[in-house]
Amino acid sequence: MIFIGERINTGFKTIKQAVLDKDPEPIRKLEKNQPNAGANYLDVNLGAVSGKPQDMCWMIESVQEAVETPICIDTNKPKILAEAIKACKKPPLINSTTAANDKLDAVLPLAAEHNASVIGVVMDETGTPNSADKRVENAGTILARAMELGMPPQNIFLDPIVMPLKFTQDQAKEILQATRQFTLFSDPPPHIVCGLSNISNDALHKKLINRIFLTMAIANGMDAAICDVTDRELVGAALTAELIMNREIYADSYLRK
Amino acid sequence: MIFIGERINTGFKTIKQAVLDKDPEPIRKLEKNQPNAGANYLDVNLGAVSGKPQDMCWMIESVQEAVETPICIDTNKPKILAEAIKACKKPPLINSTTAANDKLDAVLPLAAEHNASVIGVVMDETGTPNSADKRVENAGTILARAMELGMPPQNIFLDPIVMPLKFTQDQAKEILQATRQFTLFSDPPPHIVCGLSNISNDALHKKLINRIFLTMAIANGMDAAICDVTDRELVGAALTAELIMNREIYADSYLRK
Numbered sequence A, B: 001m002i003f004i005g006e007r008i009n010t011g012f013k014t015i016k017q018a019v020l021d022k023d024p025e026p027i028r029k030l031e032k033n034q035p036n037a038g039a040n041y042l043d044v045n046l047g048a049v050s051g052k053p054q055d056m057c058w059m060i061e062s063v064q065e066a067v068e069t070p071i072c073i074d075t076n077k078p079k080i081l082a083e084a085i086k087a088c089k090k091p092p093l094i095n096s097t098t099a100a101n102d103k104l105d106a107v108l109p110l111a112a113e114h115n116a117s118v119i120g121v122v123m124d125e126t127g128t129p130n131s132a133d134k135r136v137e138n139a140g141t142i143l144a145r146a147m148e149l150g151m152p153p154q155n156i157f158l159d160p161i162v163m164p165l166k167f168t169q170d171q172a173k174e175i176l177q178a179t180r181q182f183t184l185f186s187d188p189p190p191h192i193v194c195g196l197s198n199i200s201n202d203a204l205h206k207k208l209i210n211r212i213f214l215t216m217a218i219a220n221g222m223d224a225a226i227c228d229v230t231d232r233e234l235v236g237a238a239l240t241a242e243l244i245m246n247r248e249i250y251a252d253s254y255l256r257k
Helices: A013-021 A025-036 A053-066 A078-087 A101-113 A132-148 A171-182 A196-200 A206-219 A232-244 B013-021 B025-036 B053-066 B078-087 B101-113 B132-148 B171-182 B196-200 B206-219 B232-244
Strands: A002-009 A041-045 A071-074 A093-097 A117-121 A156-159 A224-227 B002-009 B041-045 B071-074 B093-097 B117-121 B156-159 B224-227
Touching (some): A002 A025, A025 A041, A071 A078, A093 A101, A132 A171, A171 B232, A206 A224, A206 B206, A206 B232, A232 B206, B002 B013, B025 B053, B041 B053, B071 B078, B101 B117, B171 B206
Parallel strands (some): A002 A041, A002 A224, A041 A071, A071 A093, B002 B224, B093 B117
């Protein structure tokens, strides 16, 4: 399982303030918690706080000063991405491209050049698909374009776009079905990822819904998630699901990782 | 989700003693707990304590004196089954037949005659299959034979045979794959059930493994389980999985059922 820690995001007040003050302490605190909890990447999101590439680079450098965990560059601005990718000490994961042509043109050549991985969110110029089939079609567009540029499928993380269970309940099944179909694209298959917390948006039992949905997604072939890696029950559910999928060898101590 | 309460079983000391003493109190206690927790059937298992049909009938009558919940007759002895089925006030679920000819001949005509449902465990004369394919083949044998006798597919509960994760880790994936294929047999499909606790046999984190496996099985189409219905976290996981599969309508209060 590839866990992408979601907390270094200016959507959280302490992180927003840290960026405004250029105070690395709040970021360092999360930095240490998340890798200790098993994060394989740390998502870094400047949000709407600033449009300056140097502010994103400052966030990335603040993270890298304390931990070795690779960075997941979370931006939709090509100008920020171009600078941020150069600030990363290890090949980063880029969050994200879509299947829209202008996005693919802006993101994939940069990713290929820097040996970066890319999250491919399966929306296109017309928006977010409602069906599994359209999700698969858009995923195919992203994957094909990446492979044309010489990127191996393992550098692509397909994201079927998780929708809130409470408001669009019929979508969860489509998302799980699309996930299953993504595993058939290539051998080895691309990675499959989601922004997990969306599933429980405005729901009462958020953590329960998050971990049950992730478990079901793993049963369908998902192998990565942008999530709260400090949620021990979530991580325990995912590790158990991976054992059941025979991806890890059983040991009584498997939760201790 | 169809929950089959597993606790009225002489494998539990208090139940064994109750049968020996013909003391209905310990059975009545479980009777009330399990339906309150959401059991749709109560599995009644005489085990090796006695070979007398009248002892099984006594257990069934003790249950029926206090609750309306239908009975799941758990026996491998045709003589006991023939009497027990007559003791049931509502159409019972029979646990179980296999795909072996002598079992099918002994169980299915009785089930058809009494409008009972049957759990079809996908083993045959050669034992328990290792592969998904052989499980599906045996399931097909059971289902075809039942339908020849006029039983509707919804009266068949196919059981892919859950094996302990700790000892036969490769089997879990085969079981999930078989489950998915069982859903394609007919429309409406047969029910799909498992004896859940087997998955965590001798494991350290039994309850966690039980609920994660059940969640993954539901993601593959399972809709019933013989399990500890008083385990609230297990039931909560299953109800959440059913919401995600769009089988129940979302309400913030969905866990309160």
